Amino acid sequence: xxxxxxxxxxxxxxxxxxxxxxxxxxxxxxxxxxxxxxxxxxxxxxxxxxxxxxxxxxxxxxxxxxxxxxxxxxxxxxxxxxxxxxxxxxxxxxxxxxxxxxxxxxxxxxxxxxxxxxxxxxxxxxxxxxxxxxxxxxxxxxxxxxxxxxxxxxxxxxxxxxxxxxxxxxxxxxxxxxxxxxxxxxxxxxxxxxxxxxxxxxxxxxxxxxxxxxxxxxxxxxxxxxxxxxxxxxxxxxxxxxxxxxxxxxxxxxxxxxxxxxxxxxxxxxxxxxxxxxxxxxxxxxxxxxxxxxx
Amino acid sequence: xxxxxxxxxxxxxxxxxxxxxxxxxxxxxxxxxxxxxxxxxxxxxxxxxxxxxxxxxxxxxxxxxxxxxxxxxxxxxxxxxxxxxxxxxxxxxxxxxxxxxxxxxxxxxxxxxxxxxxxxxxxxxxxxxxxxxxxxxxxxxxxxxxxxxxxxxxxxxxxxxxxxxxxxxxxxxxxxxxxxxxxxxxxxxxxxxxxxxxxxxxxxxxxxxxxxxxxxxxxxxxxxxxxxxxxxxxxxxxxxxxxxxxxxxxxxxxxxxxxxxxxxxxxxxxxxxxxxxxxxxxxxxxxxxxxxxxxxxxxxxxxxxxxxxxxxxxxxxxxxxxxx
Numbered sequence: 001x002x003x004x005x006x007x008x009x010x011x012x013x014x015x016x017x018x019x020x021x022x023x024x025x026x027x028x029x030x031x032x033x034x035x036x037x038x039x040x041x042x043x044x045x046x047x048x049x050x051x052x053x054x055x056x057x058x059x060x061x062x063x064x065x066x067x068x069x070x071x072x073x074x075x076x077x078x079x080x081x082x083x084x085x086x087x088x089x090x091x092x093x094x095x096x097x098x099x100x101x102x103x104x105x106x107x108x109x110x111x112x113x114x115x116x117x118x119x120x121x122x123x124x125x126x127x128x129x130x131x132x133x134x135x136x137x138x139x140x141x142x143x144x145x146x147x148x149x150x151x152x153x154x155x156x157x158x159x160x161x162x163x164x165x166x167x168x169x170x171x172x173x174x175x176x177x178x179x180x181x182x183x184x185x186x187x188x189x190x191x192x193x194x195x196x197x198x199x200x201x202x203x204x205x206x207x208x209x210x211x212x213x214x215x216x217x218x219x220x221x222x223x224x225x226x227x228x229x230x231x232x233x234x235x236x237x238x239x240x241x242x243x244x245x246x247x248x249x250x251x252x253x254x255x256x257x258x259x260x261x262x263x264x265x266x267x268x269x270x271x272x273x274x275x276x277x278x279x280x281x282x283x284x285x286x287x288x289x290x291x292x293x294x295x
Numbered sequence: 296x297x298x299x300x301x302x303x304x305x306x307x308x309x310x311x312x313x314x315x316x317x318x319x320x321x322x323x324x325x326x327x328x329x330x331x332x333x334x335x336x337x338x339x340x341x342x343x344x345x346x347x348x349x350x351x352x353x354x355x356x357x358x359x360x361x362x363x364x365x366x367x368x369x370x371x372x373x374x375x376x377x378x379x380x381x382x383x384x385x386x387x388x389x390x391x392x393x394x395x396x397x398x399x400x401x402x403x404x405x406x407x408x409x410x411x412x413x414x415x416x417x418x419x420x421x422x423x424x425x426x427x428x429x430x431x432x433x434x435x436x437x438x439x440x441x442x443x444x445x446x447x448x449x450x451x452x453x454x455x456x457x458x459x460x461x462x463x464x465x466x467x468x469x470x471x472x473x474x475x476x477x478x479x480x481x482x483x484x485x486x487x488x489x490x491x492x493x494x495x496x497x498x499x500x501x502x503x504x505x506x507x508x509x510x511x512x513x514x515x516x517x518x519x520x521x522x523x524x525x526x527x528x529x530x531x532x533x534x535x536x537x538x539x540x541x542x543x544x545x546x547x548x549x550x551x552x553x554x555x556x557x558x559x560x561x562x563x564x565x566x567x568x569x570x571x572x573x574x575x576x577x578x579x580x581x582x583x584x585x586x587x588x589x590x591x592x593x594x595x596x597x598x599x600x601x602x603x604x605x606x607x608x609x610x611x612x613x614x615x616x617x618x619x
Binding site: 247271 | 558
């Protein structure tokens with residue numbers, strides 16, 4: 001009786017873990033992916049526990065100590081209003097990271113739906129969706145983001161939408177290709193034959209089996225979105241001051257670059273750290289998900 | 296070949312129309328009234344209405360779209376600036392050469408620096424050359440170009456005083472903007488060249504060349520490079536798009552009056568006619584570049600040429616595709 005119970009308990013668990021464990025094991029052997037993952041996790045933790053880590057509130061002005069060079073009191077120095085740059089960077093990670101993750105989540109979600117619809121139905125639906133995708137793709141991503149962001153106005157969610165919209169194309173193309181790849185597999189025929197609904201077939205069978213290229217491209221895009229978001233705030237769109245967005249912090253320090261270069265240097269280093277760590281992790285994830293690709 | 300060019304040209308039409316309609320439609324929803332901005336706060340109701348009629352702002356969406364499209368296609372006219380009341384097209388065309396100069400110089404940098412970096416990395420696979428090269432490339436794609444630009448200014452202009460920090464003038468004014476803008480391009484080029492090179496190196500014809508005693512240098516120059524560099528041409532096309540878009544911030548930082556700075560100026564003065572036209576203009580420039588890249592690609596790659604040649608050639612093509 002015990003043995004029966006234990007096998008019952010074991011079988012589904014082993015089955016569920018196998019793929020994930022294999023990928024995680026391959027990933028853990030790739031040192032640059034591990035470093036990237038650790039740095040990214042540290043940055044996320046920094047964003048979550050920002051009030052505990054930051055020594056000062058991000059908007060606390062100290063005009064007596066404005067434009068102070070990095071010191072023990074203000075390790076990254078202060079800006080023209082005497083606000084502590086380190087604290088602003090710590091709080092700023094909240095905007096940058098969450099815009100990165102959420103914009104990719106948004107675009108992947110919509111792109112997957114569109115791509116799956118196009119690939120599954122084919123014909124006119126496919127043509128319509130893919131021509132629209134072609135058009136969106138022929139506008140450089142950042143220009144499209146600028147146009148949308150001008151229309152929607154500044155703000156966190158508007159920036160998120162502006163950046164996510166142009167990236168729908170990639171998720172859509174990848175999902176469509178993957179769906180076309182699995183479309184004539186026997187298990188879909190089996191699902192159709194037991195009268196599963198189209199939506200169920202797409203969500204339960206098609207999408208899970210075409211997920212991995214999308215996961216790789218999504219993990220690689222987060223870094224790009226973070227950079228694009230910084231650029232939008234740098235030119236005066238996107239998340240606006242006095243909120244401490246990394247890109248707008250750099251824009252704020254631009255005119256003072258001669259006298260206080262730390263105002264520009266440190267936010268940029270953190271953008272680079274975030275993007276670099278996500279890219280390293282994404283590279284590793286690609287190799288781990290598809291060992292055949294690694295040459 | 297002629298048929299291919301023709302087909303590719305025809306494919307441009309829906310893209311041009313699509314891009315224009317999409318951007319127009321997005322910008323159609325811009326909040327705020329341009330007329331009130333143009334006439335200032337003292338304008339009377341009649342004046343505003345008259346101006347709205349003159350600009351066609353009282354027309355329906357479809358009429359306005361039709362007029363806008365017609366003006367671009369038949370007269371190459373992108374409309375008027377709301378704030379300055381000047382034709383946008385003249386501004387754009389006057390500024391285009393500077394933007395194109397930056398873009399072209401960046402592509403040049405991308406090719407002459409990125410390609411060797413990728414080749415070295417591929418030849419020294421998993422060795423130190425590979426690791427260092429790819430680490431640099433990874434850094435290159437992870438730094439925002441505007442920050443790189445400011446760091447370069449800080450180092451080469453403020454600290455060393457070697458190069459001018461901004462402005463227009465001789466070639467020395469273009470050095471920093473181009474390096475800053477080309478950075479991600481160089482990195483992408485190196486990564487792409489490396490992976491394409493690795494693929495080619497493992498092909499049968501390289502083994503054959505080696506087995507007949509050809510020198511490694513000759514194999515590289517005669518067999519590996521020409522085949523490896525073909526897919527890299529596509530990267531150059533995409534790079535063009537990236538650089539064109541990148542000029543927006545780069546021109547702003549270095550005060551170079553190109554299309555990108557015009558666009559940023561439009562954003563800051565809320566002159567959305569400028570924003571709309573510049574975005575469309577840059578997108579069309581990008582589409583033209585992609586067309587050019589495709590044509591060059593077809594011209595260089597015998598496999599694409601063969602697809603549009605006679606029957607026998609086509610058989611040859613399918614054979615190569617299977618075995619190469």
